[in-house]
Amino acid sequence: MLKYTLYLICLASLLGSCQTDKAPLMAPEYLYDAKNQQMISSSINSRNGTSSLLYGKDETLSSKRYSEGANYTLVTWKQKPMPGWYGTNMNSAIYSVETMSVQPGTNHQLNLRYQFKTGPSFDVKNTIPSAKERINFILTQPKAVQP
Amino acid sequence: MNGISYTPAYKNWKVISVTDKYDGGSMRVVYGNDIMIKAIKEKKLPFPDGAMMAKLVWGKQRVDKEGNTFPGNFQNVQLMIKDSKKYSSTEGWGFARFDGLELKPYGKTAAFEKTCINCHRLLVPQNDFVFNIPTKPIK
Numbered sequence: 001m002l003k004y005t006l007y008l009i010c011l012a013s014l015l016g017s018c019q020t021d022k023a024p025l026m027a028p029e030y031l032y033d034a035k036n037q038q039m040i041s042s043s044i045n046s047r048n049g050t051s052s053l054l055y056g057k058d059e060t061l062s063s064k065r066y067s068e069g070a071n072y073t074l075v076t077w078k079q080k081p082m083p084g085w086y087g088t089n090m091n092s093a094i095y096s097v098e099t100m101s102v103q104p105g106t107n108h109q110l111n112l113r114y115q116f117k118t119g120p121s122f123d124v125k126n127t128i129p130s131a132k133e134r135i136n137f138i139l140t141q142p143k144a145v146q147p
Numbered sequence: 148m149n150g151i152s153y154t155p156a157y158k159n160w161k162v163i164s165v166t167d168k169y170d171g172g173s174m175r176v177v178y179g180n181d182i183m184i185k186a187i188k189e190k191k192l193p194f195p196d197g198a199m200m201a202k203l204v205w206g207k208q209r210v211d212k213e214g215n216t217f218p219g220n221f222q223n224v225q226l227m228i229k230d231s232k233k234y235s236s237t238e239g240w241g242f243a244r245f246d247g248l249e250l251k252p253y254g255k256t257a258a259f260e261k262t263c264i265n266c267h268r269l270l271v272p273q274n275d276f277v278f279n280i281p282t283k284p285i286k
Contacts, residue, residue, distance in 0.1 A: 024192075024273060024274050024280070024282040024285075025190075025282055025283050025284070025285045026187055026190040026192075026280065026281065026282055027281040027282055027283040028187050028188040028190065028281065029281075030281035030283075031161065031162075031163060031184070031187065031188075031281060032162070033161060034161070034162075038158055038159075039158075039162060039176065041217060041218065042165060042174060042176050042205075042217070042218055043215050043216065043217050044167045044174060044207075044215070044216050045213070045214045045215050045216075046169075046210065046214050046216070047213070047214030048214065051165040051166075051167060052165075053162060053165060053176070077165065079167060082166060082278060082279075083271075083282065084270040084271040084274070084278055085270065085278055086170070087168065087169060087170025087171065088166055088167065088168045088169070088170065088171075089166065089167045089169065090164055090165065090166040090167070090279065091164060091165045091166075091281070092281075092283070137215075141217065142208070142217050142218070144176075144203075144205060144217075144218040144221075145205070145218070145220075145221040145248070146158060146203060146221075147155070147221065147224070147248055147250055
């Protein structure tokens with residue numbers, strides 16, 4: 001019985017020593033404030049080790065993405081392993097913020113205005129993608145179901 | 148279920164975490180309400196009463212040739228609500244889960260909450276029992 005109790009105490013200590021007792025260092029700078037835009041979809045890129053969220057305004061969510069006045073924000077973060085849960089990656093610092101707006105042009109055409117801004121985790125070795133590629137990525141992204 | 152009802156109010160909250168549960172094949176987005184966001188910005192633990200989070204869980208679509216994957220089927224939404232008196236037996240957090248597009252409440256008895264808090268208690272007690280908050284290593 002004593003031997004069994006000792007084994008239990010050792011196991012409990014081992015489990016305890018695996019935990020970090022220190023309070024975490026919160027990183028509110030990882031948050032992105034999309035103001036009055038709502039989340040349309042999410043994506044993961046395993047090749048780049050990034051996660052992204054596509055935001056837009058309410059009235060553009062169900063209609064064509066390229067309706068006049070539509071505004072989109074695509075926020076990308078570098079991933080990191082989730083502390084405390086093996087088998088999951090979560091967002092760390094912001095990698096880039098891309099914006100796109102649909103504005104009236106000449107002859108009843110629409111102009112797409114696109115901008116790429118680097119974030120704290122964007123490295124000088126990273127490549128800034130082509131605007132055409134990213135505009136297409138934004139316009140064709142499937143919507144995430146949010147009941 | 149546990150007196151916690153589903154609320155679509157999360158759509159107007161702010162996202163606090165985007166996660167890729169590759170060991171399990173799901174992807175998640177976690178929203179926090181204003182009280183939660185304020186506490187994160189002020190770096191204050193424990194989180195105050197009234198803090199709420201909603202985690203949406205989807206399966207994953209196939210990876211495309213550029214390495215992108217997008218949300219597939221909607222699986223469930225999970226809620227955490229802080230009320231240190233009401234949920235004193237589960238570290239101040241109330242838990243709820245709603246499955247599928249019908250948002251069917253999951254868990255028939257109070258044992259459901261014990262299952263939730265046991266993992267949170269074991270693995271992230273220093274985070275006030277929350278996995279999905281933005282943190283960086285202490286240097």
